[in-house]
Amino acid sequence: MDFGKIFEQWLEAHDTVDKDALAQPDPEDERAASISAYTRFKRMRPQAEIDLHGMRELEARQAVQSFLARCAAQGLEKASIIHGKGNHSREEQVLVHVVREELEQNPHAGEFCFADGQNGGRGVTWVRIRPLSISRGK
Secondary structure: OOHHHHHHHHHHHHOOOOOOHHHHOEEEEEEHHHHHHHHHHHHHOOEEEEEOOOOHHHHHHHHHHHHHHHHHHHHOOOOEEOOOOOOOOOOOOOOHHHHHHHHHHOOOEEEEEOOOOOHHHHHHEEOOOEOOOOOOOO
């Protein structure tokens, strides 16, 4: 008995299913999942916060770096960085720029945005903490 020939005949008689084609994600599903994840992130309460008011640039940079490392080590998902709106700065908003630069470079920082109006607005930045297993290498 030639099992190879029998198998080929069976495949011809029955439609085969391309499992790879079935596994392709629908772009609409991915978009919906992304929106859902963002909405969840925005609604989630921060699990930790740091207040940078009164700090100078170097001190604030070091504080943000160690804060993010602690948050990642603790397995937190969302943190809040209070930097103020710069209303009392003599020149430009120093701390908001420091926070943004540090978040862009830090391996533990994922997405980030300003908090909603009830939680500080442009004076507070919310950041998604990357799990240690997927933190960007540095």
